[in-house]
Amino acid sequence: MSDATQVARIASLIGDPARANILSVLMDGRALTAKELAFVARVSPQTTSGHLAKLTEAELLTMERQGRHRYFRLASPLVGQMLESILAVAGPETARATTWRGGETLRTARTCYDHLAGRLGVALADSLTQRDFVALSADGGEVTDSGHAFLRDFGAEPVPGRRVFCRPCLDWSERRPHIAGRLGAALAHRCFELGWVARMRDTRAVAITDAGRQGFQARFGVTLPG
Amino acid sequence: MSDATQVARIASLIGDPARANILSVLMDGRALTAKELAFVARVSPQTTSGHLAKLTEAELLTMERQGRHRYFRLASPLVGQMLESILAVAGPETARATTWRGGETLRTARTCYDHLAGRLGVALADSLTQRDFVALSADGGEVTDSGHAFLRDFGAEPVPGRRVFCRPCLDWSERRPHIAGRLGAALAHRCFELGWVARMRDTRAVAITDAGRQGFQARFGVTLPG
DNA sequence: CGGATGCTTCGGCCGCCGCCGTAGGTTCAG
């Protein structure tokens, strides 16, 4: 089976509006039940069940039983990365379209699978790059010695693992890279831990708290609009 | 309209096997005619025309008229990046092979339809241009008198035919033009004939031989890394 | 145990879309 056939197989799965809704809402890395996903997909639970079976079969999602609930989440960061790259292509259209509820909030700060994106994510990447803590290239990134010290001090030392350490991820709304990979995940985790940002319901947008505004200014030199 | 709807719109376009074939074969940055694309898509020209219209409408492809031909290419590197990320999900083993094993080799030298591309292809174009053997413009190219003499001496006189004689082809990895058309084909053919380059299995990458390294240096003034 | 909840399977309906044949517009060669 050729590469193109595989691409078509995956893309046709994402190409259905109901399934695209499901995948999009799972992009923040959370795990949701079939019923919740039926709601966001705006189709009946029966139909949703079929969609989820297909997505799981294709290894775009993973499922874990928990009592009588079934929780679904993206199978890997690769899937989130793929969705993000499709958004990057579809993005200009979205930007041209009328602003919808939450649009501006999403552009300010949101989660991208397990790291921070939007203006906040890009600003953090800029800050780290400008201070020579991180060197970003087209297809990878490295943390400098002083960068490691800064991260240790900040409390965001990435956990060891096989996953790529630091990777630039093109931001669909800002059209500039933010930091993904284990480093991106660690940064985001620490920001949530410090209460600098907080998840919002039913959206990937995150709220920046007052403490966050002060913290991002003090530690990263990033000034965010109040 | 939500971002998920946009994702579905783009993905459903890619989700058709014929269109996936078209996009995949264009991933190397070449521009192909509708007829050629009909062949790779394995559907009739009429059907292909419809597909190409949709892909162009969605700004995944761009089209330029050239006489009675219509050349199609990917609208931007973002589109190629998106396709790669889908491929990364579709076949981790396949993607790793293309990205890692062949990545650097592909960038160094590869075939683009029937001519040479990558750093080698761009370097040859630069050499011919700099010596006033070839004059490249945005939508075509001409060979000078001294250029014809050089080519005759080199043994790469293009065969007569209706096909475009000399055409700049934007190089996917280098983002600079290399030489396509009958001239590009003749050059590539002669390089293979001289044993300067050799095809590799299951990839568009080509290997540059030791004889090639010396030859490219002597005849074209092109120095290639060992 | 019986009812409620979460989820899946099955079956049938229906609309969308990919496909090609025919026909027509445009460009180029002789």
Place this chain on the structure above:
DNA sequence: CTGAACCTACGGCGGCGGCCGAAGCATCCG
């Protein structure tokens, strides 16, 4: 001007696949 090559527009056919109602398992609760 004639014929050929390239591409597109239109119409009708056929099948894939999304959708829901009804029914069937699994799990939890009282």
